[in-house]
Amino acid sequence: MNYLKPKTVDEMLKNIDENPDFYIFCGGTDLALKLKNSSVDGVIDISSLKQFDFITKTDSMIQIGALTTVNTILENHYIENYIVILSDVAKEFASHQIRNIATIGGNIVNDSPVADMIAPLLVLDSTVTLLGSKGERTIPLAELFDGFKSLTLKNEIITTINIPIKKHQHYYRKVGARAKLNISKLSLAMIKSEDKYYLSGTSLNPYTKRFFNVEKLLESGEFNDAMILESLEKDISPSGSFRSTKEYRFQVLLNMIKEGLDGF
Amino acid sequence: MQINCKINNKEYSFDSSPTKRVLDIIRDEGITSIKEGCGEGECGACSIFYNGKLVNSCLMVAPQMDGAEILTLEGLLAQTKHIRESFVEEGAIQCGFCTGGFVLRAYDYAKQNGVKDEKALKDALDGNVCRCTGYQKIVDAILKSLK
Numbered sequence: 531m532n533y534l535k536p537k538t539v540d541e542m543l544k545n546i547d548e549n550p551d552f553y554i555f556c557g558g559t560d561l562a563l564k565l566k567n568s569s570v571d572g573v574i575d576i577s578s579l580k581q582f583d584f585i586t587k588t589d590s591m592i593q594i595g596a597l598t599t600v601n602t603i604l605e606n607h608y609i610e611n612y613i614v615i616l617s618d619v620a621k622e623f624a625s626h627q628i629r630n631i632a633t634i635g636g637n638i639v640n641d642s643p644v645a646d647m648i649a650p651l652l653v654l655d656s657t658v659t660l661l662g663s664k665g666e667r668t669i670p671l672a673e674l675f676d677g678f679k680s681l682t683l684k685n686e687i688i689t690t691i692n693i694p695i696k697k698h699q700h701y702y703r704k705v706g707a708r709a710k711l712n713i714s715k716l717s718l719a720m721i722k723s724e725d726k727y728y729l730s731g732t733s734l735n736p737y738t739k740r741f742f743n744v745e746k747l748l749e750s751g752e753f754n755d756a757m758i759l760e761s762l763e764k765d766i767s768p769s770g771s772f773r774s775t776k777e778y779r780f781q782v783l784l785n786m787i788k789e790g791l792d793g794f
Numbered sequence: 795m796q797i798n799c800k801i802n803n804k805e806y807s808f809d810s811s812p813t814k815r816v817l818d819i820i821r822d823e824g825i826t827s828i829k830e831g832c833g834e835g836e837c838g839a840c841s842i843f844y845n846g847k848l849v850n851s852c853l854m855v856a857p858q859m860d861g862a863e864i865l866t867l868e869g870l871l872a873q874t875k876h877i878r879e880s881f882v883e884e885g886a887i888q889c890g891f892c893t894g895g896f897v898l899r900a901y902d903y904a905k906q907n908g909v910k911d912e913k914a915l916k917d918a919l920d921g922n923v924c925r926c927t928g929y930q931k932i933v934d935a936i937l938k939s940l941k
Contacts, residue, residue, distance in 0.1 A: 559850075563835075625922075628921065631853075
């Protein structure tokens with residue numbers, strides 16, 4: 531396996547252009563298992579590029595560098611004060627040892643349907659800033675995903691996650707087989723802001739997306755359980771897996787939506 | 795590839811395949827307090843301090859060691875003496891396979907904020923698994939060491 535460790539951004543961009551099939555490597559908590567279990571041509575380790583490890587706040591947004599570890603997010607007072615849902619997610623993310631090295635950018639680009647960070651970032655209307663040798667662009671996070679384990683990155687890396695600051699109430703719950711180091715059966719991230727609802731969750735689609743039909747239904751103010759389930763049919767397509775059945779996921783998601791609404 | 799690093803304050807230099815796990819490299823050097831439990835980042839028996847942060851060495855590959863400072867229990871014997879004694883006094887060890895990881899996490903926890911609160915401590919132990927004790931004696935031992 532080829533292992534490249536660029537020391538500068540220019541060197542990294544050159545590495546990516548020359549080796550578009552190599553995996554971008556940072557903390558390695560997901561990739562290490564892949565390296566063990568399958569043959570990988572090469573990785574580009576970007577962990578030296580500390581300029582992408584930061585959390586800053588302006589009047590309108592909080593920006594998180596892609597190399598920021600989950601424990602750094604958990605300990606950050608801007609996030610604790612303005613984006614409580616992300617602190618809640620970080621608290622239940624893997625274990626202390628993994629949170630010490632796993633990065634938010636890695637969780638996003640690994641693009642697992644059970645990735646904890648993606649759903650809360652989607653309901654917060656986050657954008658991501660991407661960098662490639664052709665330049666920088668910022669797109670809505672949702673536009674990064676176009677299928678199961680499929681990203682719209684074009685020889686680019688994520689450098690920054692941009693989260694708008696807005697007044698909101700939030701609900702987050704992760705359901706799994708155990709209390710700690712829990713890989714979710716499903717989770718729900720829900721936000722209410724200015725009478726609008728934003729919902730998303732893990733393990734409910736081939737890749738994580740918002741539940742637009744349920745959002746519209748809740749906004750209308752007139753709904754019952756059957757109507758929520760009917761909208762969910764359009765928003766989610768959970769498969770039965772070894773972690774949970776399809777029926778369980780529908781029922782528990784309905785229960786969580788109602789629990790969230792009760793708290794608002 | 796050539797790797798240079800410090801393990802327990804001693805310089806090491808070796809040639810390694812880039813996919814070799816840090817866990818295996820350290821154990822091959824005769825430093826065996828770290829164990830392979832699950833091999834997939836869930837049990838914490840392979841925990842090491844990596845540039846000051848506690849991480850799972852089974853989820854790391856050789857090149858990540860280059861230039862790094864690594865500490866295992868062997869390099870922290872004086873600093874963890876009271877914790878290890880507390881484990882013995884409370885009978886918090888059965889097979890002992892997980893103990894090194896728990897002692898390092900207890901030391902890490904005490905260094906960070908170390909509030910003497912059972913709930914906070916149990917949350918803090920989310921990356922360490924013990925299959926023998928049922929945890930209570932481990933929790934008691936760590937709480938005692940925090941006095």
